[in-house]
Amino acid sequence: MTRSVIVLGAGMVGVSTALHLQARGHDVLLLDRKAPGRETSYGNAGLIQREAVEPYPLPREPADLLQHAFGLNAAVSYHWRALPSLLPRLAAYWYHSSPKRHARISRDWSTLIAHATSEHAEWIVSAGAQDLVKESGFRLAFRHAQSYAKGVAKARHYHDTYGVRFEALDSDALSAAEPALQQRFAGGVHWVDPWAVNDPGELVARYAALYQRRGGRLVSGDASTLRQTSHGWQVITAEGPQQASDVVVALGPWADDLIRPLGYHLPLFVKRGYHRHYQVERQLEMAVLCADDGVMLAPMSAGLRITTGAELALRDAPPSPVQLAMAEKVAARALALGAPLEATPWIGARPCTTDMKPVIGAAARHPGLWFNFGHAHQGFTLGPASGRLLADLFDSQTPFIKAEPFAPARFGA
Numbered sequence: 001m002t003r004s005v006i007v008l009g010a011g012m013v014g015v016s017t018a019l020h021l022q023a024r025g026h027d028v029l030l031l032d033r034k035a036p037g038r039e040t041s042y043g044n045a046g047l048i049q050r051e052a053v054e055p056y057p058l059p060r061e062p063a064d065l066l067q068h069a070f071g072l073n074a075a076v077s078y079h080w081r082a083l084p085s086l087l088p089r090l091a092a093y094w095y096h097s098s099p100k101r102h103a104r105i106s107r108d109w110s111t112l113i114a115h116a117t118s119e120h121a122e123w124i125v126s127a128g129a130q131d132l133v134k135e136s137g138f139r140l141a142f143r144h145a146q147s148y149a150k151g152v153a154k155a156r157h158y159h160d161t162y163g164v165r166f167e168a169l170d171s172d173a174l175s176a177a178e179p180a181l182q183q184r185f186a187g188g189v190h191w192v193d194p195w196a197v198n199d200p201g202e203l204v205a206r207y208a209a210l211y212q213r214r215g216g217r218l219v220s221g222d223a224s225t226l227r228q229t230s231h232g233w234q235v236i237t238a239e240g241p242q243q244a245s246d247v248v249v250a251l252g253p254w255a256d257d258l259i260r261p262l263g264y265h266l267p268l269f270v271k272r273g274y275h276r277h278y279q280v281e282r283q284l285e286m287a288v289l290c291a292d293d294g295v296m297l298a299p300m301s302a303g304l305r306i307t308t309g310a311e312l313a314l315r316d317a318p319p320s321p322v323q324l325a326m327a328e329k330v331a332a333r334a335l336a337l338g339a340p341l342e343a344t345p346w347i348g349a350r351p352c353t354t355d356m357k358p359v360i361g362a363a364a365r366h367p368g369l370w371f372n373f374g375h376a377h378q379g380f381t382l383g384p385a386s387g388r389l390l391a392d393l394f395d396s397q398t399p400f401i402k403a404e405p406f407a408p409a410r411f412g413a
């Protein structure tokens, strides 16, 4: 039966959800306060990460924890003053990161990420976005022989367990494959299956344009005006009040602002990240992750985008330049880095849950209220697959993968 539905948030997750619901004949209204794909889905490294078959646990080795705690590594940094309020979330994240629990979570997670590229494929063509996407994979570069050996062993494990493909590159092979690298790395791993997008925000915009070409409505408005009515839900938009029987919250790192007042206290937090574009004498063939430092070098249409690892801080705290400064040094060692192309870095926040899995499904206590957020490091990858799962549940169809591991109910009522 056709229903009316408002999708709140036009990042990769919201736009993908809107496209799936529309394809099933529902009357969809997509709402954002900005243009589609201008927030987290704009600023990421642009990788459709088919290889990310396990979510990122919190390090549990004492040496790794100390490195992170004292900011000796660009992969993770902390705002010390935020730690007291973040501590309950980090403790729960640490709990779920135990090898046994992480293995169970990875089994569930891998069922969703298995559909990463296949779920994007048709829309890339229908949206005319082939010019943005390269099916090249990306590479990891390791500074130390020991980390290279560990990286190859992990890649082999992922290949044997989940079937993702990789190629190990010794030092010479990596230099030959990436002539722009001036640093001599110990070796590399080429993940073959992921796809790379040279303007992630533009891909979301093209998906949104596809949704509109297919008759979907996109409006400007503030999600915080959402109210439950006797017939369903109402939101105030630039075109006046809009009603629907159902509403999907796809607000990424802002989801908590909306659901908390409705009584849903889910264990959400953010890992902030930065990027900036730089001129380079010679562009990389494909994205390279300086794996020992957690710094991604991603060739984009705008220049070389350096993206940082995770900053554990409050979402709206002022930006702190520490991590990007560290990342810049790592990049300048790796290749001939030119001047930055923007006056200030971009900052965004990865929407995270303590058990590392997104929240996809019906809210427990409000009929017609649906959740689709919490995709952490891989929301750009997982938007289309998550949108499909949400749409299956919305239509009470047998979901294309097991839905319980992602259900909001796993956190209790």
Ligand SMILES: Cc1cc2nc3c(=O)[nH]c(=O)nc-3n(C[C@H](O)[C@H](O)[C@H](O)COP(=O)(O)OP(=O)(O)OC[C@H]3O[C@@H](n4cnc5c(N)ncnc54)[C@H](O)[C@@H]3O)c2cc1C
Binding pocket: 008, 009, 010, 011, 012, 013, 014, 031, 032, 033, 034, 035, 036, 037, 038, 039, 040, 041, 042, 043, 044, 045, 046, 047, 048, 049, 221, 222, 223, 224, 250, 251, 252, 253, 254, 272, 273, 274, 275, 307, 308, 348, 349, 350, 351, 373, 374, 375, 376, 377, 378, 379, 380, 381, 382
């Ligand atoms: C540095 C960095 C690198 C990353 N690299 C990758 C990568 O390579 N691959 C990958 O898969 N993922 C990556 N990610 C993660 C990925 O970017 C996110 O998981 C994903 O973008 C989340 O998408 P979303 O649609 O949930 O959120 P968003 O894209 O943030 O969308 C939420 C939308 O809600 C809107 N909104 C918020 N509040 C309101 C309101 N009150 N009213 C109206 N609208 C509102 C916002 O304007 C926004 O458009 C990276 C993240 C970072 C920070």
